[in-house]
Amino acid sequence: MESNQSRRSFLAFLGGGAAASAAPEAFGWQSMPGASAPIARTGDKYILPRKVLLWECTRKEIREAIESGRLKAAIVPTGSTEQHNEHLAMIHDTASALLVAQNAALRLYPDVIVATPVPVGISPYWMERKGTLTLRPETFLAVVYDICESLRTHGLKTILILNGHGGNASPLKSQLPGWRAKLGVQLDACSYWEAYTEENAARYMESGMGGIPGHSAEFETSVALAAFPERVHREGVDYSKVKLNLKSADDANQDKKYYEESLLATPEKGEALIHIAVDWTAGKIRQMMSQS
Numbered sequence: 001m002e003s004n005q006s007r008r009s010f011l012a013f014l015g016g017g018a019a020a021s022a023a024p025e026a027f028g029w030q031s032m033p034g035a036s037a038p039i040a041r042t043g044d045k046y047i048l049p050r051k052v053l054l055w056e057c058t059r060k061e062i063r064e065a066i067e068s069g070r071l072k073a074a075i076v077p078t079g080s081t082e083q084h085n086e087h088l089a090m091i092h093d094t095a096s097a098l099l100v101a102q103n104a105a106l107r108l109y110p111d112v113i114v115a116t117p118v119p120v121g122i123s124p125y126w127m128e129r130k131g132t133l134t135l136r137p138e139t140f141l142a143v144v145y146d147i148c149e150s151l152r153t154h155g156l157k158t159i160l161i162l163n164g165h166g167g168n169a170s171p172l173k174s175q176l177p178g179w180r181a182k183l184g185v186q187l188d189a190c191s192y193w194e195a196y197t198e199e200n201a202a203r204y205m206e207s208g209m210g211g212i213p214g215h216s217a218e219f220e221t222s223v224a225l226a227a228f229p230e231r232v233h234r235e236g237v238d239y240s241k242v243k244l245n246l247k248s249a250d251d252a253n254q255d256k257k258y259y260e261e262s263l264l265a266t267p268e269k270g271e272a273l274i275h276i277a278v279d280w281t282a283g284k285i286r287q288m289m290s291q292s
């Protein structure tokens with residue numbers, strides 16, 4: 001994945017097409033893909049990336065897609081707004097879940113829509129680091145449930161919650177039996193890094209499976225370098241001078257280890273890892289749709 005050719009084809013995969021340099025902005029959270037987004041090539045189709053984003057569609061578009069039977073499923077991305085060490089933006093987990101969700105939905109167009117991402121998660125353990133926002137588990141879970149119920153009300157029969165933040169993972173999975181019973185739809189929740197196996201982790205990551213998802217380390221930094229490099233800020237960072245004043249020495253050691261591992265990150269690793277996650281997510285929701 002190191003040639004210029006592969007970089008160009010990756011940007012095209014992300015939706016850049018001929019205007020490849022516009023791709024990172026087009027898939028960012030800050031500038032949500034809208035009418036100005038370039039046309040995405042997905043398989044043999046060319047479509048506007050906004051067409052798979054519920055919040056960028058009109059009610060007419062959504063109504064007609066549902067009533068015609070074309071639109072069958074939704075992905076609900078969940079993330080966080082939390083410290084990501086010295087060099088990554090707080091929105092990383094939300095942006096990465098959205099990136100994977102949108103690209104999977106583009107593959108399956110017009111069957112799948114991406115709901116508005118939940119941008120704050122369960123992150124109490126990072127509150128010693130400035131900037132982190134956290135929700136109580138019951139608040140977070142209530143928001144996710146209500147989004148799923150809204151989608152079900154509109155007639156969507158398959159819902160995949162695609163998570164990008166470690167602290168949300170177990171609470172979401174623990175709710176699945178109850179939520180399935182209440183909603184009566186094909187419902188699942190997974191984190192996008194469940195796509196990775198020991199084999200592909202060892203192939204692309206120097207820190208191996210133990211580095212996935214990590215936290216702002218080799219894995220997440222590689223994803224950011226590939227998909228939204230404008231959210232990686234190495235300028236002015238000197239980790240040796242950082243004073244976090246963390247209460248736990250283990251926490252401090254882990255923070256330093258993650259920073260050091262982030263130096264192993266490359267955009268090429270991120271490209272390969274994103275491709276795997278998008279393939280896996282598209283396969284998962286395709287399988288869910290076949291069962292509903």
Ligand SMILES: [Zn+2]
Pocket residue numbers: 084092093164165215216220
């Ligand atoms: Zn993260």
